[in-house]
Amino acid sequence: MTGQVRTVDGRVAGRRGQATRQKLLDCLSEMLSSSPYRDVKVIDVARKAGTSPATFYQYFPDVEGAVLEIAEQMATEGAQLTALVEGRNWVGKAGWAAAEELVEGFLDFWRANDAILRVVDLGAAEGDKRFYKIRMKILNSVTNSLTESMKELQAKGKVDKDLSPAAMAGSLVAMLAAVASHQKGFQTWGVKQAELKPNLALLVHLGITGKKPTK
Amino acid sequence: MTGQVRTVDGRVAGRRGQATRQKLLDCLSEMLSSSPYRDVKVIDVARKAGTSPATFYQYFPDVEGAVLEIAEQMATEGAQLTALVEGRNWVGKAGWAAAEELVEGFLDFWRANDAILRVVDLGAAEGDKRFYKIRMKILNSVTNSLTESMKELQAKGKVDKDLSPAAMAGSLVAMLAAVASHQKGFQTWGVKQAELKPNLALLVHLGITGKKPTK
DNA sequence: TCGGTAAGCTGACGGCATGACAGGACAAGT
């Protein structure tokens, strides 16, 4: 499917090579969590991985290239987020549960990958299509499912027809992503995690169904 | 109030110095719009401003320091966003108008300052308190006003009392900020600007009042 | 008009990251 792993100069990487490569990715990932993206240097990553800068450049064109790789891996895992929405029933108590679990799952995923997601967000906002695509890959899985759910509700006449499901789903998902990436901020400020989740769930429910949830 | 403008080594800047300083800030601002934050180099900014790198370091400790300056200026202008919420009536038609104008004003402000806001967002997400403070300065003006509005509605019994106004306002503002910073993305994808705004306004209205708007 | 003083700017330099290359180290098969 994805073809073999190759070095920058075209050689196929063997077992040892792949291990080194992965170690570099892991170290980079760690560095992204601990220091500003702008200050992450190839030489530091290489040192941390117990190798030399030259080795880094054998597997990646530059830091950005390696980041894209990590992001790609994460995006693949992120596809599982679809499961949070797909086949859900948005009516009655089940609807409230669906909203709650969506919020929960989303925040968890974001917390687990916050460092790399920050960089992806920045890249996407700066207009880099490669990052944008990755961000889409993650968000689309949720957005599309939500859009479908809303369309169904519209078809049954339970939601105003003049709403754009895509825009609504997109806005909700953007909200979740934004809140998720500033979770620490909310905490530092006055808002507790416990208060945040029900509010988000409420907004999601209101947005999708147009009605207050029955808890 | 703000004291005099000073160089890094403590001298007070005169008229000429301030002009140079401002020119550097303008050029930096421009560069942030046209190239990735990570790739903005002091030497490029200096060249663009028709001066030397050494001059840059006379006024700013580093690129980040200069960015903070720009962000500070923007945050001051951003305080006017409060006007979009303060003293608003959220009942009936006026409520819908309030929601619409809030969304409109927010997206406009973001579009006008997207480059610097991206960087502020990143800095805040990375945990830098200085950037976080600036982000707060902008968002708080809106968040606090919204929180007050909700509390009033709660006092009148028009909104559930078990909701946290702060969390709700924070979530809504975070949503607006997120959607605003990915406006281009939404367009590139299938969602049109014209569809986006009413949906956001609807969500804001639903979140604040708990009810569907009367248009 | 004429210094004197402080502001303003720059050339130059050591230091470090980048990115390329060639050659040596290593593992696996014969």
Added chain:
DNA sequence: ACTTGTCCTGTCATGCCGTCAGCTTACCGA
């Protein structure tokens, strides 16, 4: 032990960073 292809590193040219001494410019009081 030898060969082959993979893997790593020493080294080097290049370019940016951040700092300093020192030069130029503007302002001001005598």
